Amino acid sequence: MGTNDRRPIAARASGWAAKLSAALAQSSITPNQISVLSIFFAALGAMMLVWSPTVPGLLLCAICVQLRLVCNLLDGMVAMEGGKQTATGALFNEFPDRIADSLLIVGLGYAAFTPWLGWLGALLAALTAYVRIFGGSLGLAQDFRGPMAKQHRMAVLTAACLLAIAERMTLGSDYSLIIGSGVIAAGSLLTCISRTRAIAAQLQAGG
Structure with a gap:
């Protein structure tokens, strides 16, 4: 995967990320293994949403979402900056993301009844990635714009879990979860539209 096809993530410049990715690059752990680990955290978070949407379960889900994102950050850094790229790196960069996204977003829907x-x-959410990658297949730079790109979806999901905890402890209701689920769906639709329009504009302008 070229540098133009990498999602812009501000945390790459942080000291903790650089130190941790450097340590992982010196270990026997591969970027692909880190990518697969993100599915584990997503599955654990989804389990909490489906089977135990209690206050502790929602808190654990929020933590799992962040750990999933840390894996998504580190796999690319270990591969690119750490010099551990593999022939299957592009495959592992995309497929675990789609699985993790689906697990968590579907789980949120069930938690919201x-x-x-x-x-x-x-x-x-999967369609936003399809549109992005399709643009890349046409020779254009992959477009990671929102309003509901992956990091935005996970931010909304995390906020929904934390707000649901506060809501349950104060009001005894669950509106935060259904609102979060609706925001992710509506925002993902808008993202598909915005990315498709951007691709069309670039094609009409000759790339």
Whole structure:
């Protein structure tokens, strides 16, 4: 994967990320293993949403989402900056993301007692990636714009979990979860539209 096809992440410049990725690059751990680990954290978070959407479960889910994102950050840094790129790196860079996204977003729908909304959000989230990669297949730079790119989806999901904890402890209601699920679905649809329009504009302008 070229540098133009990497998602812009500000945390790459942070000291802790550089030190941790350097340590991992010196170990026997591969970038692909880190990518697969992100699925484990996503699955654990999704389990909490589906089977234990209690205050402790929601808190654990929020933590798992952040750990999933840390894996997504470090796999690329270990591969690129750490010099451990592999022939299958591009495959592992994309597929675990789609699985992790789907697990968490579907899980959020079930926690909000609206499974259909979770499945719709997961479908639209996968479609945002499809549009991005399709643009790349046409020779254009991959477009990571929002309003609901991966980091935005995970930020909304984390906020929904934390707000649901506060909401349950104060009001005893669960509106935060269904609102979060709806925001992810609607935002992902808008992201598909914005990325598609950007691709069309570049093609009309000759790339």
